[in-house]
Amino acid sequence: MTSKVAFITGSAKRIGACTAKRLHKAGYNIVIHCNSSVAAADELKQTLNNLRPESAVVIQGNLTDYEQLPSIAEKAKSAFGRIDVLVNNASAFYPTPIGTVTLSDWNQLIGSNAQAPLFLSQRLKDELTMNNGVIINMTDIHAAKPLASHTVYCMAKSALVTMTQSLAKELAPNVRVNAVSPGAILWPEQPLNEDDKNQILSEIPLNRLGTEADIADTIHFLITAPYITGQIIAVDGGRSLGATSKA
C-alpha cells in the first residue's frame, strides 16, 4: 500500500518539527519544508529516515517570494509522487507598531502567513481533491483578539481564518480544510521579559503554556476526523475565554 504524504511548511523546528514527527509516527511520509533552517531540517530528515527508510525529504524555499511558490509546490508533490495533507505552518512573527510599518513588513508577514497558504492550496487543490486530502492552517487566537503592536501579523492570521472557512466550502466534499489556533505554546524566538511572560501565564485558565505535542495531536485529530471541515480549533488552555479573575 502506498503511504500517504504530509507536506508541512516551516517544519525544521519547533511546532512544525513536532507535527512532522507526530504524522510520521502515524505512518505518513513527510515533506519537510524549510527556508533558513537547512541544517535542522536535514537532521530531522535523518531522524525520520532512521526510523523508517526513505520516509522523509527536505525541500527549501522562501514562501514570501511569490515566484518560488509554484516550484515549492511542485517539488513537494514530486518528492513522493503524491500529497494527502498540506499543513500551512510557516510563519513570520514580529511586532509592527503603527507608524513604523513598511512594505517589507507587509510582504514578510502577509506573505508567509496568508499569501503562501492561499497559493500553495491553489497549486495543490487538484492533487488533494484526487486523494480526498486535508488542509490544516496554523492560525492564532490573536486573529480574533489582536495582540497590541502586531497589526500586520494579526491581519494576516485573520485572513487565514477566513481562507480556512471559504476553502472549506469551495473544496468540499473532497478536501477538508480546518485550522488550529494556538494560544501561548512556545515563547517567540525574540526574547520576552519575565513580566510579559508572567502576564501571559496569568491569562491562561489552565495555568501553563501549551506544548508542541498539544498542537501536533490536534492536527492529527483533525486529519482523521472525517466530518469536520471549516473549523478553527483553539488550543490555548482556555486563554481565548477572556479574563481569568473570579470577580
Ligand SMILES: NC(=O)c1ccc[n+]([C@@H]2O[C@H](COP(=O)([O-])OP(=O)(O)OC[C@H]3O[C@@H](n4cnc5c(N)ncnc54)[C@H](OP(=O)(O)O)[C@@H]3O)[C@@H](O)[C@H]2O)c1
Ligand atoms: N509558538 C506559539 O506559541 C504560537 C502561538 C500562536 C500561533 N502559532 C502559530 O503556529 C505555527 C508554528 O509556530 P512556531 O512558533 O513553531 O513557528 P516559528 O518557529 O515562528 O516559525 C516556523 C517556521 O516558519 C518558517 N518561515 C518563516 N518565514 C518564512 C518564509 N518567508 N519562507 C519560508 N519559511 C518561513 C521558518 O523556517 P526557517 O527556520 O527554515 O527559516 C520557521 O522555522 C505558526 O504558524 C505560528 O504563527 C504559534
